[in-house]
Amino acid sequence: MNLLDIRNLSIELVNKQERTLAVERVSLAMKEGEVRGLVGESGSGKSLLAQAIVGVLSDKWHVTADRFHWRGKELLHLPLDERKAIISKDVAMIFQEPMACLDPTTTVGEQLEEAIASSMLSGNFWQRRKQRKEAAIRLLHKVGIKQHTYCSKSYPHQLTEAFCQRVMIAMALARRPKLLIADEPTAAMEATNQSQIFRLLASLNQLKNMSILLISHDLENITHWTNTITVMYSGQFVEAGTTEQIFNQPLHPYTQALLDSSLNANSNLPAKSRLMALPGSIPILQHLPIGCRLGPRCPRAQKACVNAPKVKNYHGHQVSCHYSLKELY
Template sequence: MNLLDIRNLSIELIGKNESTLAVDRVSLAMKEGEVRGLVGESGSGKSLLAQAIIGVLDDKWRVSADRFHWRGKELLHLPIEERKAIITQDVAMIFQEPISCLDPTTTIGEQLEEAIDSSQLTGNFWQRRKQRKEAAVTLLHKVGIKQHELCNKSYPHQLTEAFCQRVMIAIALARRPMLLIADEPTASMESTNQGQIFRLLASLNQLKNMSILLISHDLENITHWTNTITVMYSGQFVEAGTTEQIFNKPFHPYTQALLDSSLNANSNVPAKSRLMALPGSIPILQHLPIGCRLGPRCPRAQQACVAAPKVKNYHGHQVSCHYSLRDSYK
């Protein structure tokens, strides 16, 4: 049984006169202990999908799905309060900008202690207070922060972005989640700090069997840390499969374009030359193309692309394209 099983999830932005389909019938499934990458350009709907999973979208968004199962339980049929209680207990999320997500008026230690679940504590109130402090220190050590006294007394603006990201991970771990959603956890970080964060997430997966949904715009970077990958473009599902399948034999033109634009693929390109890239840019919500939303930029687009393609499954390697690259590997 899948830990998370979402089928044909759609997210609409409700306007005064009409609604805009920001995420269009996207499916996502995760097993226990799996590390899945969710990849796409900025504006592809990755963060919206993650926020829909943890239930933090406000009233201007409408979420619907054919199936929204968490550990076999259908969540969309439950009252909002009950749904959030289940998700917040089992799922945690690391957001893109850790400094902006932390409370600037409260010390790191106070925020960590507040995040610790009371069910983990025993004894009288003075004993519980000591246990909270000890648990906060343990969490900081788990994420690689050894100077816990200095960190606990600090405010978010007094720490580096890399330190704040580690603190966000510690807060996320406070409830011992079964699924950790990491939304661009290394954005704007130096390569050294990026490697440290990814290694930390990998160790949590290996030691705690924690499932991780790793969201990124950099397909090449996350191939080193994931078991499976799902690719999105402009709110639509594009391709999914094992990391090896996606990296070595991509079926969708968009996935191939992401790989072609990577640094390794352009390592032999002369200095100041243009990198390989699809023409144009990702469409805005107000002007979404009909059918396959990649159509206006796709080098393989034909008349049939004005209709949205159906998902085809080739031994677990799924692709949504009328004219996929699959035949080119034969």
């Protein structure tokens, strides 16, 4: 049984006069202990999908799905409070902007201690305060913060964004979630710190059997840490498969373009040469193309692309394209 099983999830932005389909019929499944990458350009709907899973979208976003199962239980049929109680217990999320997520009026130590569930403590109430402090220090050490005293007594604005991101990771780990959603967890960090965080997530996956949904715009970077990858473009599902399938045999023109624009693919280019890239930019919500949203930028686009393509399955390697690259292999 899948830990998370979402089929044909759509997210609409509801304004006074119109409804805009920001995410269109995206499916996502995760098994226990799996590390899945969710990849796409900024504006592709990755963070919206993650926030819909956690249940933190505001009322202006309307979420529908044919199936939204968490450990076999259909969540969309439950009252909102009950759904949030289930998700908050088993799912944690590391948000993309840590400064905006931390309370500026409370010290980092107090916020981290508050994130530790009472069920993880033992003894009488006067012993639990000390246990919370000790648990908070262990979490800070786990994410690579050695100056735990300075960090605990500081307010978010007194720390760098990289420090705040580590604190957010520590808060996410405090409840020992079964699924950790990491939305660009290393965006504000240097390369050495990025590797440390990725190794931490990998060890949690291996030692605690924690499932991880790793969201990134850098396809090449996350191939070292994931088992499977799902690619999105402008709110639509593009391709999904094992990391080896996606990296070595991409079937969608957009996935191929992401790989062609990576540093490794362009390492032999002469100085000041143009990098490989698709023409144009990702469309805005107010002017989405009909059918396949990659159509205006796609080098293989034809008349049929004005209709939304159906998902094709090649032995577990899924692609949503009228003219996939399958025939090239």
